[in-house]
Amino acid sequence: MTEITGHTRVWAILADPIHHVKTPQALNALMRKRGVDGVLIPIHVGADDLSGLVSGLRTMRNLGGLIVTVPHKTAMVALCDEVSPAARAIGAVNTVRREADGRLVGEMLDGAGFVAGLRQAGIEPKGRSAYLAGAGGAANAIAFALAEAGVSRLTVANRTRSKCEDLAQRLAEAYPGFAVEIGSPDPSGHEIVVNATSLGLRENDPLPLDADRLTPDQIVAEIIMQPETTALLAAAKERGCRTHPGGPMLACQLELMADFTEMRP
Incomplete structure (x- = not known):
């Protein structure tokens, strides 16, 4: 695509806040590589306005699909006409395809991207033990993906205990015998520590866990992409931990997102 015309198909990413997203740059580059006459645009929408926006977007006949990120992944499930069995079990959607008749079909790719x-x-x-901070949309996807990947046990911690209990129950149903516990802000005793909350997007956010309990033998991973080094990753580095930023999760699911939303010439 050299310019936007009346033939150009449109995809959109929905988020609040929107300034940190890296997906438009990445998927627009991928569309150029594929020779697609299309563009992915950022749309800043709050939770209260999400339903109305999606209702309007589904009437756009040149809309290819949506990428959905914080904080809308869980709410998006109910706004789709159809979601995959995996996304239904996870309770969240991050990629949506618009069919020709306006139907919206959702999928969740965060977990697969994170593990990849x-x-x-x-x-x-x-075979490793994992600690997961968060029980929202991305955290649910990552929890299921870690269980599928074969972690030895998983501890989930979240400010709202009921969300942890709900996630643990669904994991137990999907993976009978899988060891999942509800934890505290203390991540000690786990080999992989994951922040799957939005804490770290804003400069003054509190840490998502007790970083003072981190030890050098732990791997600390993020899902936040901007800033690349969050306050948690900086604290983990100070304590000698190996760190893993949020960028690879997106990079590893770009092709999956493009294929699912039919970004093709």
Whole structure:
């Protein structure tokens, strides 16, 4: 695509806040590489306005699909006409395809992207214990993906305990016998520590866990992409931990997002 015309198809990413997103740059570059006459645009929308926006977007006949990120992944499930069994179990959607008749079909790719990013960096989750901060949309996807990848046990910690209990129950149903516990802000005793909350996007955010309990033998991973070094990763580095930024999770799911939303010439 050399310019936007009346033939150009449109994709959008929905977020609040929106300034940190890296997906438009990445997927627009991928579309150029594929020779797609299309563009992905950022849309800043709050939770209260999400339903109305999605209702309007589904009427756009040149809309290819949506990428959905913080804080809308969980709410997006109910706004789709159809979601995959995996996304239904996870309870969140981050990629949506618009069918020709206006129907919206959702999928969740965060978990697959996160685990692929770990493995690309030489971090194999199988057989390792994992601590997960968060129980929202991305955290749910990562929890299921870590269980699928074969972690030895998983501890989930979140300010709202009921969300942890709900996630633990769904994991137990999907993976009978899988060891999952509800934890505290203390991440000690785990080999892989993951922040799957939005804490770290804003400069004055509190840490998502008790970083004072981190030890040099732990791997600390983020899902936040901007800033690349969050306050948690900086604290982990100070304590001698190996760190893993949020960028690889997106990089490893770009092709999956493009294929699902039919970004093709």
